[in-house]
Structure formats: structure tokens, C-alpha cells
Amino acid sequence: MYLPDEIDSTFDNEYDRLVYECGRELDWKPKKNKHYYPIAVKHGVDAIEDMSAGEFVEAVDGMELR
Secondary structure: OOOOHHHHHHHHHHHHHHHHHHHHHHOOOOOHHHHHHHHHHHHHHHHHHOOOHHHHHHHHHHOOOO
16 A cells, blocks of 8 residues: 555554553554554545545545545
8 A cells, every 4th residue: 555655654653652552551562464454444444434525536635646
């Protein structure tokens, strides 16, 4: 999956944050492929389900992906 650099960096930083917080608070380390990716994709798809075609194009254009 292609992610622009600024999103890729945030994506990785959030995973690192969750690993740290889950480890500290719950004594558990989530795995990136098994836990983080599915949750990130599911929540992203949930947000996209609520978008109209116009809103989707606005989001694409706002990220300069077209």
C-alpha cells in the first residue's frame, strides 16, 4: 500500500506510541501486521463508508493524490 511520506511517518509513530502505551499500561505488545493494520484499516473504511463521492474526491484532492 502506498502512503505519502507524511502519512507513513504518522502511521509508524502512532504504532510505536501504542506499543509503548500498551506495554506500559497493559503489559502487552501489539503486533503491527496482526493487530495494528487491521484496526487502522477497519476504522479508515468505516470513515470512508460515510463519505459521498464528492467528499471522497475532496479528501483525495486535499492530500494532492490526484
